[in-house]
Amino acid sequence: MxxxxxxxxxxxxxxxxxxxxxxxxxxxxxxxxxxxxxxxxxxxxxxxxxxxxxxxxxxxxxxxxxxxxxxxxxxxxxxxxxxDPDRLAVAGLHIGLPFTTVALLDLRGRVLVRKEVPNHGRTGPGLLRPLLARLPRLLDRLRGDRTVVGLGAVTGGSVDPQRGLIIRHDPLEWRDLPLSALLADATALPVQVDNHARALTLAEILFGHPAARRSMVQLFVGHVVDAALAVAGTVHLGPPSVTGDLGHLPVSGTVTDPDADSRERCHCGRLGCLSVAASDTTLFAAAAAAGITAGPDRAQLAAAVRRGDPAAGRLVRNRALIIGRALALLADVVNPDLVVLTEHFTALDPAHLDVVRAEFALRSHLHRDAGLLITQRRGRDVLAVAAGAPVLGELYARPVHALAAAPRP
The missing domain is CATH 1.10.10.10 (Winged helix-like DNA-binding domain superfamily/Winged helix DNA-binding domain)
Structure with missing residues (x-):
């Protein structure tokens, strides 16, 4: 920051x-x-x-x-x-494992333009150097006649928004990376960084379901599994700059067998962690191992699910069961007004969300109404919205102060 x-x-x-x-x-x-x-x-x-x-x-x-x-x-x-819908925009950068999303958003959090840049398997400095070199020209082309007032940058893992640091992101092989300072030097924009689950929580509070302003839990399931919590319109940031580490929540089941215990070991050394049982990395590897896809690839698996491949459908359904169990545990502990799930296949087809909801209702000891569990409604724009949310949150919290350092037309 x-x-x-x-x-x-x-x-x-x-x-x-x-x-x-x-x-x-x-x-x-x-x-x-x-x-x-x-x-x-x-x-x-x-x-x-x-x-x-x-x-x-x-x-x-x-x-x-x-x-x-x-x-x-x-x-x-x-x-x-x-x-004002025309004069200002915020820029957003979501850095994931397969690709990086660059976007511009208006003041209502609507995506004006979005571009996905493949990472080509790069991690560590090999990912960041070309991104920093390319980003200023890319933003200049995208902004048109609008003034870009700030850049939000979000990713998974442990992120310290106050110091602008990526403390730890295992898939990207980042440790103590001063991302805010690097991006500010490259773009000359005010920069806000955050974890993508917290950013999505903030976007829901600003622009989404009314219950989000009372209390909510957000679960993000991708290559990284992250969660965030908000109460009374404030996103929780615990010491040291993490909401919690839901990726290590112990869960039963695997994407190949929902009734079996996981035998894959997490980097923490334990078995049965949610981040191993339900991550995109695990799901896509299982699809490739079963011959459903030619390799670990989201688009190929999504295509197989859409055309009704029963083996692909089972993998996705099994992951939905695991997610439902994890959310039931989380909701029983926190008891929020709203639970929001960000996961590709539940956004793709409501039938997969129904599986999560049914397992959630079955496993919750509080017998919570499964209707409090919703999925992100932004489709392909979800990562772009997350990317711009930290700047929009600052803008709505302290508009005069936030724009004091912003470039002017």
Whole structure:
């Protein structure tokens, strides 16, 4: 994370008021200023002052149509406020094992443009050097006429967002990598880094299911298995900068036999860890070993599932059972209002989510309603949304401070 001078108390109040106005417009816009004042508890003059600043910064604009009946105050007609859809964008970078996603998002977290860059099996410095060299030109081509106000960078594993460090990412072979500083030097943008599960949790709070603002758990199942927790709209960051390590939750079953105990050893030295039992690495290797695919490949396995290959369907169903068991344990411990699963095959076909939900309901000792378990609804954009979420979260929490270091048109 880039560093800057801490705001003074007056600036804190200004940012808090600006954030209240901006979040209200996010939730209810287009909206009249008088209604913003009623919802935030701010005076009409305070809302007017904040609106002037937020319009100047490019975050809000006044819609051309009147605010509607019942919202007019004495004097000139009020024009409704809404987020400005055209002037600003945030950049996002999701660094995964098979490919890196580069994207631009608007202020509502909608993906404007997304590009996937294959990593060609590179890890460690061999992955990062060409990415840093290519990224500035790529962002410049993607942004068009918009001003990019910051870069979010997310990945799996243990990430310290306060210091901008990737503490540990085993598949990418990264240890104590100062990713924020490296990206800031390469792009001259303010940079926010985070774990992708925490970033997706923040995106759900900002733009997703209303229950997410009460409490939620996010499970990300890919080549890395990660989880995140949020309570009262705040994403939990525990010491040392990790929410927890759900990848080492002991679970029963394997993708080849849901009733058998795993014999594959995790890097931690134990058997039966969720990250080994349910990861993409395990699933794709099993598909290749069974002759379903020519090699460990997501696209080939997804194609086999779509055409009704029974062996491919069994592997994916078995993983869904394992995920359902893990989520039941997690939900029983945390008892959240919402559980969100980010996993490729449940997003591909709701029938796979039904398997997870059924196993979840069967295994939960609290007998939680399986309806609280949803899957990400963003499809192929999910990694791009995660990538931009850290910058958008900072923008909505402290808009004036966040834009102070941003490049201007």
């Amino acid at each position: 880039t560093t800057s001078t801490a705001p003074r108390s007056g600036d804190d109040r200004r940012d808090a008021n600006a954030a209240a106005v901006l979040r209200t417009v996010l939730d209810h816009g287009p909206i009249a200023r008088s209604r913003v004042a009623a919802l935030t508890g701010l005076s009409a003059s305070a809302v007017s002052r904040q609106t002037v600043d937020l319009v100047r910064l490019g975050l809000l604009h006044e819609r051309p149509e009147p605010a509607g009946p019942g919202t007019r105050a004495p004097g000139r007609p009020q024009l409704p406020l809404d987020l």
